[in-house]
Amino acid sequence: MSSMFRGRHFISTQDFTKEELDLIVDLSLDLKRRFAVGELTPWLPYQTVFMIFFDESTRTRNSIEAGITQLGGHAHFLNPKTMQTAHGEVARDTAMIFSRFGHAIAVRHCSFGIGNAFLNELAKHSSVPVLNLQDDYYHPMQVMADLMTIRERFGVNTRGLKVAVSWAYAESHLKPLSVPQSQILAFPRYGMDVTLAYPEGFDLMPDIVDKAKQSAEESGTKLEITHDMDEAFKGADVVIPKSWGGFYVSDNPDEIMAEVRKHKDWICTPERMELAAKHSIYMHALPADRGREVVDEVIDGPQSVVIDEAENRLHTAKAIMALTMGGK
Ligand code: CP
Numbered sequence: 001m002s003s004m005f006r007g008r009h010f011i012s013t014q015d016f017t018k019e020e021l022d023l024i025v026d027l028s029l030d031l032k033r034r035f036a037v038g039e040l041t042p043w044l045p046y047q048t049v050f051m052i053f054f055d056e057s058t059r060t061r062n063s064i065e066a067g068i069t070q071l072g073g074h075a076h077f078l079n080p081k082t083m084q085t086a087h088g089e090v091a092r093d094t095a096m097i098f099s100r101f102g103h104a105i106a107v108r109h110c111s112f113g114i115g116n117a118f119l120n121e122l123a124k125h126s127s128v129p130v131l132n133l134q135d136d137y138y139h140p141m142q143v144m145a146d147l148m149t150i151r152e153r154f155g156v157n158t159r160g161l162k163v164a165v166s167w168a169y170a171e172s173h174l175k176p177l178s179v180p181q182s183q184i185l186a187f188p189r190y191g192m193d194v195t196l197a198y199p200e201g202f203d204l205m206p207d208i209v210d211k212a213k214q215s216a217e218e219s220g221t222k223l224e225i226t227h228d229m230d231e232a233f234k235g236a237d238v239v240i241p242k243s244w245g246g247f248y249v250s251d252n253p254d255e256i257m258a259e260v261r262k263h264k265d266w267i268c269t270p271e272r273m274e275l276a277a278k279h280s281i282y283m284h285a286l287p288a289d290r291g292r293e294v295v296d297e298v299i300d301g302p303q304s305v306v307i308d309e310a311e312n313r314l315h316t317a318k319a320i321m322a323l324t325m326g327g328k
Contacts, residue, residue, distance in 0.1 A: 005323035009123045009130040011116075012138045013186050016248040021186070027319040028312065035070070035315065041140070042072030043322050048102030049075045051133070052083070052094075054109040059286060060133045060141060063313040064106055064321070071318055072104070073325075091118055095125035103325045108133035110176040112247050129324040134178055137208065141283050143182035144320065147190065149305055150238060152312075153281055159191030159221075164232035166241040167198035167314070168265045170289035174245030174256055179285050181197050181208045183240065188216035188223055192306045197232035199263045202246040227277045229266050233275040236262035241294055268294040273303060281305045 005020070013021055034041055049068050053061060065075040080265060086092065098105045105126055109115035115135035123130040132140050149327045154161060165180050180196070181204050187194050194216070196204070203209075209225075211214075216223040226232055233239055247257045270281065288294055298305060 006326060007127075007129060008324050009126075010124060010140060010320055010324055011119055011130065013134075013140045013143055013182065016170045018189050019251060021144070021147070021189075024144055024238075024319050024323065025151060027323065028144070028315040029147050029151075031318045031322075032312070032315040041070060041322075044068065044090075044103070045072035046328050047073035047104075047325055048073070049073065049106050049131075049321065050078060050098045050102055050105045051075050051106045052078045052080055052085075052108070052173060053133070054080055054111065054115070055134070057108055057133070059208065059310050060108060063141070063317040064133065066133075067314055067318040068321060069115070071322060075106075077280070079085065084221075091121040091202065092125040095130070095133040099125075099127040102128065102130055102309075103319065104129045106131040106133050107135075109135050110178065112136045112245075120245050131166075131324070134176065136176055137178055137181060139178040139182050139285070141313065141317055141320065144180055144188045144238075144316040145309055146183060146283060146285075147186060147317055148312045149283065149309045150190075152308065153305060154237070156226065157191075161192045161237045162235055163192045163194050164236040164240065165194055165196050166229050166232050166239065167202050167263075167266055168241040168243050168268060169264050170243030170293050171257070171260070172287070172289050174247070174253060174260075175243045177204050177208075177244050177247065180204060180240075180244055181212075181257075184209070184212040185215060187261060188212065188219045188221040191219060191221055193222040194225075194240045195226060195232040195236070197226045197229050198244075199266065200227050200243065200258065201249045203248050204244075226313065230275055233272050236276040237280050239268065239273070239276050240282035241266070241293060242284055243289065253266040256326060262291075267292060268298050270295070270297055273298055283309055286310055
């Protein structure tokens with residue numbers, strides 16, 4: 001395995017070998033220890049990350065912004081509505097200009113059918129790393145923090161862990177598919193058996209599911225699909241109930257939300273947690289729709305690791321920036 005990540009785009013964990021992902025988790029754990037004892041890590045002095053957010057964010061924006069500051073650099077927070085992107089400036093020109101100005105371009109663009117294509121167009125014309133801060137396909141920053149959190153809880157050997165990646169009811173907004181898609185792609189590579197649960201019609205992207213099945217087969221693990229939330233929870237070591245939009249239900253957001261409202265019983269409760277293993281952990285990328293996706297008793301309870309999972313966004317973001325940037 002090469003340790004040379006310099007200049008590589010970070011758009012999907014699928015672009016990296018398992019050994020390379022391990023190195024990211026190892027470095028994240030190292031950065032976490034250094035942060036805990038107040039050791040400075042100015043590994044990217046005076047480097048600039050241009051962060052373009054087409055969608056809202058709390059954790060992702062601030063883990064990148066705090067992370068690059070802690071590495072000795074700086075981030076520009078950019079809203080495309082106040083960029084010339086709003087007047088139609090194309091991704092190619094944006095990529096080439098920011099490549100001349102700084103050291104990485106980081107983007108969140110979750111619009112279904114648009115976001116990943118925009119990132120790939122930027123990457124094609126950028127001479128600095130393009131970092132995916134979530135698109136319609138993938139949320140690689142999140143899944144790296146999830147892998148780190150699972151390793152902290154269960155150790156480095158995660159083979160045989162049973163993980164329930166389940167849809168849950170939410171009304172705040174139609175959440176992207178990218179978190180569960182990144183999880184079903186990455187977890188089988190770590191030996192985990194994944195059960196994907198969702199109400200009929202709330203499918204993930206078929207090509208992603210096919211790739212995840214292939215990945216599971218190659219890794220000697222299982223990826224099973226059920227339309228029964230309880231079934232997924234039974235005996236699980238890790239449960240991740242989280243909403244996503246039914247983008248294959250309809251093109252019309254109102255029609256999708258009408259379908260969502262038929263499934264209010266897809267909520268994570270103490271009774272459902274009883275179905276999982278006694279030592280099981282509850283995870284969620286956050287923000288969670290409290291009282292809809294999950295009740296307070298679970299998300300604030302002893303099995304919940306959501307705050308550690310969110311903290312790990314900082315350490316994994318720093319590791320990914322430290323590895324991919326700095327080539328100029
Ligand atoms: N989990 C996550 O990506 O959080 P934000 O939407 O707040 O960035």
